[in-house]
Amino acid sequence: MTTPSAGLIDVHHHAIPPVYRAALGDSVAIPGVDYPTWTPQASLEVMDRHGIAASVLSVTAPGVGFLEGDERIRLARAVNEFYAGLIAEHPSRFGAFAILPLPDVAAAKDELGYAIDELGLDGVGMLTSYGNRYLGDPEFEPLLAEIAERGLPLHVHPAAPPAKDLATFDLPPSLYDFTFETTRTVVSLLFNGVLERLPHLKLIVSHAGGTLPFLAKRLTYGPTIGKYLTERAPADVIASLRGLYYDIAMSANEYALPALTRLADPEKILFGSDFPFMPAEHTTETVAGFNAYPGWNDEQRTAIGWANSLKLFPRFASAGHSAT
Structure with missing residues (x-):
């Protein structure tokens, strides 16, 4: 199979490794969501059909959080080793975000070292929350600081809201609530000062940032609404938001892109497909909307x-992908 010398790089492309699917069993991965089948070949076929030169793979919600203790650690390791084997077979076509056994931060730091230093994975994938804590919780900051220090891209994907009694109108959370979860976790990072303390964190948020482009100006009103937020509010909310990366999965349309483009510098926007949780026909729609x-x-x-992604994932450049 030949690799295009130039083509899209998909930073929001999910994998379902067999070991992960077996561990998940009959558990409900995402309430109300039809769980797709997946093979590496299916990804490659969709990529070839749509001019996608390379994809950075990740496991979506619920991550490995449906397991406890050592089982969670073992599954994260097995998934990361699956990624490494797949990348070895297709080095110019696949990369991967390492999955970490969160919310155990100590175990996550151990797995981070193994996944990056030993397996050579390309970055880290995290969910918007673990337990009842969003990523701005102080418990996660040492891990985020190490990711930032290593210069690794961190892709954050929404999960089902942690509040179990939240009314969902019998609708799947991925239909609309995922966008709010992305917003909640970024706001927690903003108002807990994490983004200011870690200015070099290469944070990629999913789905055009959820509702962040629409709410960006509103988020500057924190101290106006409550004076107690004066000390907690970022010095420049808009600048902090403009420092993030945004993928366009499920968002390459005439409603979302104008708001995203107004907020985010084009140097911070990345292509994403959300395959296979969104089927191949949606990849066609996304590519058409992007073009x-x-x-x-x-x-x-x-x-x-692709050029922005080549800066984040230089291995693809060394594998022959060109930005021209």
């Missing part, structure tokens, strides 16, 4: 399609 959006010029479209 048709009139708010980007050709240089910006090149940056968003």
Whole structure:
């Protein structure tokens, strides 16, 4: 199979390793969501059909959080080793975000070292919350600090809201609540000062940032609404939000992209498909929306399609992917 010398890089592309599917068993992965089948070949076929040169794989919700203790640690290790084997077979086509056995931060730091230093994975994947804690919780900051110090991309994917008594109207959380979960975790990082303390954290948020583009200005009103937030509010909320990376999975349309483009520098926007949880037909729709959006010029479209990702994932450049 040949690799395109230039093509899209998909940073929001899910894998379902056999060991993960077996461990999940009959558990409900995401309430109300039809769980897809997946094989590496299915990904490659969709990628080839849509001009996607490379994809960075990740496991979506619930991560490994449905297990406890050593079982959680073992499954994270098995998934990361599966990724490494797949990358060895297809080094120019696949990368992977390491999965960590959170909320155990000590075990997560151990697995981070193994996944990056021994397996050579490309970054880290985390969920928006673990237990009842979002990523701005002080417990997670040492782990985030190590990820930032290592210069690793961190892809954050939403999970079902941790509040079990939350009314969902019998609708799957991924239909609309995932966008709010992304917003909640970023707001927790903002108002707990994490983003200011870790300015070099390469944080990628899913689905065009959830509702962040729409709420960006509103989030600057914290001290106006409650004076007690004066000390907690970031010095410049908009600048902090503009420092994040945003993938366009499920968002390459005329409603989401104008708001995202107004908030985010094109150098911070990345292509994403959400395959296979969104089927191949949706990848077709996403690629069409990416190509048709009139708010980007050709240089910006090149940056968003792959050049920005090459800076985050230089292995693809060394594997022959060109930004021109």
